[in-house]
Amino acid sequence: MSRKGYLHGFSNKEQQRLYTQAGFLEPWIYENIEFKRVTNLLEVGCGVGAQTSILLKRFPHLNITGIDASAKQVAQGRRFLAREIRAGRVDLRCEDASKTKFGDATFDGAFFCWILEHVPDPLAILKETLRVLKPGAVVYCTEVHNASLFLEPYSPATLKYWFEFNEQQMKMKGDPFVGAKLGNLLLKAGFQNIRTEMVEFHFDSRAPKQRAEFIRYWTELLLSGAPSLLRSKRVTKDLVKEMTRELATVGRSQESVFYYRPMQARAEAL
Numbered sequence: 001m002s003r004k005g006y007l008h009g010f011s012n013k014e015q016q017r018l019y020t021q022a023g024f025l026e027p028w029i030y031e032n033i034e035f036k037r038v039t040n041l042l043e044v045g046c047g048v049g050a051q052t053s054i055l056l057k058r059f060p061h062l063n064i065t066g067i068d069a070s071a072k073q074v075a076q077g078r079r080f081l082a083r084e085i086r087a088g089r090v091d092l093r094c095e096d097a098s099k100t101k102f103g104d105a106t107f108d109g110a111f112f113c114w115i116l117e118h119v120p121d122p123l124a125i126l127k128e129t130l131r132v133l134k135p136g137a138v139v140y141c142t143e144v145h146n147a148s149l150f151l152e153p154y155s156p157a158t159l160k161y162w163f164e165f166n167e168q169q170m171k172m173k174g175d176p177f178v179g180a181k182l183g184n185l186l187l188k189a190g191f192q193n194i195r196t197e198m199v200e201f202h203f204d205s206r207a208p209k210q211r212a213e214f215i216r217y218w219t220e221l222l223l224s225g226a227p228s229l230l231r232s233k234r235v236t237k238d239l240v241k242e243m244t245r246e247l248a249t250v251g252r253s254q255e256s257v258f259y260y261r262p263m264q265a266r267a268e269a270l
């Protein structure tokens, strides 16, 4: 997969950010994920293996096959999980998730996290996942819904940058609002017993330390898109600076609020 199709890029810094992000968000993302009855899990868009290692820690009985379209991500994931791969607990492969080499009904569970926002045809990937799942297998998808962002104090430079971030992703044929569409997509792909819920990131003066940490994380996330946005002239260096300053203010202010809600779906294969 080329840099062109992926807003965050594949630099070492960005790969490290994925590990930090997965660890930081773990308590929220995994609160309702349950793979107790799964033995053979497909992780779609495994990136550098950041979620894979959390999945293995939380569900030590799992065998995980992770696939990612980027050879660079898979190579890093293989280095990171070398011990687990040697132990036969993990297999990482470079594959396009919309057209895999797996046979029908190979897996009894599937896991997606922050991938469908980056693909031109999420439905094709969900249909392909359904093909390789056994009947009754469970799938969890955690995906962004970027219309849900709210910040207090009002931060116009950040909102302008956010608008351009989302526009850029759509120009790259991704979908920053895919979270809200998960129900429709899973239904159309042929899954059953579909449940969706919002994951809530809502921090205010009741938890000032957590709020400040979250805003630091969010600033890094937004800045990870800056090289791509600057290259395509969607934003200026001044806007990036102003956004960074605004976010620092949000992080410090006594009255500040951070609010963002991605979506998590659970469904079963027919």
Ligand SMILES: C[S@@+](CC[C@H](N)C(=O)[O-])C[C@H]1O[C@@H](n2cnc3c(N)ncnc32)[C@H](O)[C@@H]1O
Pocket: 001, 006, 018, 019, 022, 044, 045, 046, 047, 048, 049, 050, 051, 067, 068, 069, 070, 073, 095, 096, 097, 098, 112, 113, 114, 115, 118, 119
């Ligand atoms: C934001 S990263 C998330 C990685 C991992 N799920 C995590 O949370 O750390 C998205 C990943 O999806 C991969 N990807 C994008 N399109 C794909 C496709 N068609 N098939 C498989 N992987 C894909 C990218 O290469 C990238 O590594």
